[in-house]
Amino acid sequence: MFKGYIRWFKHVFALNNCNGQRLSAIPLTQRFKAVTAAFVALWLVAQISEFSLRGSEHAxxxxxxxxxxxxxxxxxGSPLAKPAVFFWGHLLAAAIGLMVSHLVNHFALMAALTISLVILMMYLFEVMHPPAGVTALIPVIATTTGPALGFDFLLYPVGLNLIVMLTVSLFLQRYLLRINKITPDPGTLGTRDLPPLAKSQLQKQDIRAAMQECSPGLDISESDLVRLFSLAQQKAMNRQIRTLHCSDIMAKDLVTVEPETSLQQAWNLxxxxxxxMLPVVDANYRLVGVISVSDFLNDLAIAEHTGISQHLHSLRLHLRLKWLGSAHFAHHxxxxxxSTRLIVATPNDAISTLVxxxxxxxxxxxxxxxxxFELCGVVTQSDLMTAMTHSK
Structure with a gap:
């Protein structure tokens, strides 16, 4: 019966919302970091303000x-919590509240006009930060107990509080919370074309169009949505072919070279x-780099040729490459x-992560x-295509 009352309580007060975001998805360690960061930030803001404004009439x-x-x-991760949005949102709101408190005498009109203007300007300047509405009302409420605040209100306490909080939050977000910024996936080959996999996935314009048809106040950015959907697709693919891992399909009998191997020998292999491609390993068989055919061809200038000219050029290129192999490669x-820019996977990764x-x-x-980082195998495109075909 007691459990029944709990379920009823959660249902009545919407605490059992299965369709919404669950904060319980946030790891416990991250929650403690957030609590610590908030404590440190507010403590420093209060301490510095008390030290700087001691003896003055400023809040x-x-x-x-x-x-x-x-x-x-x-x-x-919310767009409303970006440091720039926090700073300019508060400063803009404080300026509007201060201006309206000097121009309007009716309290109700003053409060309504202030918040309306704050929302309008936040929309125009893309600095929507809800707590700034409280900052805007401070000079409005002050008129009920005395004269309107002076314009030094923008410096003390607003400016001081904002600068200290902004500085502390930037430091804590970077070194304590370690916020992951959404960045484009690697692999775009210097053209306007999307990477092959991205062509079959949601694009930003798709997200933007969908957001326009939904509630106009979605508290998430387009980049976050694209990243979220991509991760969800990855999880779904992992579930569908979860029985196959890289260790199941990788080649284990590998041809490798060491950093001190001559280029001539590597080319011959x-x-x-x-x-x-050849993996480059150290004495402990740890992967330190890769060398591929394209690394060798970078030294060759390849021009456009057609017809007989193309055949002659191919012959010249072959001879030149052979000459480079004996003359140029011999001393390197x-x-x-x-290449030391390594893109790798682990044996326990699902093969879908290779896509x-x-x-x-x-x-x-x-x-x-x-x-x-000890090398234990290599998976080729052919290995992956064969495995995914047989897994269906």
């Missing part, structure tokens, strides 16, 4: 700083085994040309490494 701390702390540290090591790595980066194979 020491804006009540709206508490509401801002909830957004900045409790929901740091590529030609002999008819592969286009793999370490001189290998964006191969598709978005123009790769033909992905090295598989252990936690200490």
């Amino acid at each position: 020491l701390l804006l009540a709206s700083m508490g509401a801002s702390a909830v957004l900045l540290f409790g929901l740091p 590529l030609r002999k085994h008819k592969i286009n 090591k793999v370490a001189d040309k290998m 964006p790595l191969l598709a978005n980066n123009g790769l033909h194979q992905v090295p598989i490494v252990t936690e200490n």
Whole structure:
């Protein structure tokens, strides 16, 4: 019976909302970090304001700083919690509230006009920050107990509170909360075309069009939605082919080279085994780089030719490459040309995680490494296509 009352209570007060976002998805450690960050930020703002404004008639701390702390540290990924939005939203709201308090004498009209103008200007300047509405009402409410506040209100306490809170929040978000910024996926090859995998996924224009048809106040950015949907697709793909991992399909008998291997030897291995990439490993078989055919061809200037000219140029290119192999490569090591920008996976990764790595980066194979970066296999595009075909 007791559990029944609890379920009824949650239902009545909408605490059992299965269709909404659950804050319980936030890891416990992240919650403690947010609590710590809010404590440190508010403590520093109050301490510095008290030290700077001691003996003056200025307020020491804006009540709206508490509401801002909830957004900045409790929901740091929200577009409403961006540091720039926080700073300019409060400053703009304070200026509007101060201006209206000097121009209007009727309290009710003053309050309504202030908030209306604040919302309008926040829309125009893209600085929507709800706690700033409290800042705007401070000079309005002050007129009920005395004369309108002076314009130094924008400096003390508003300016002081904002600068301290902004500085502290930027530091804490970077070094304590470690907020992950949404960045474009790697692999765009310097053209306007999207990476292959992205062409079949949602695009920003799709998200933008959908958002326009939904509630106009969605508290999430387009980039966040695209990233969220991509991750959801990845999870769904993992679930569909969850029985296959990289360790199940990777090649284990590998042809490798070391950084001190000559370029001539590396080139000979590529030609002999008819592969286009060699993993570069150290003495402990840890992956330190890769060298591919394209690394060798970077030294060759390839012009456009057609017909007979194309055949002649191909012959000249072959001879030149052969000459480079004997003359140019002989005095250089793999370490001189290998790429250290490594894109890898682990043996326990689901094979679906290889799809964006191969598709978005123009790769033909992905090295598989252990936690200490020891090379244990390679998965090629052919391996992946075969595995995904058989898994259906």
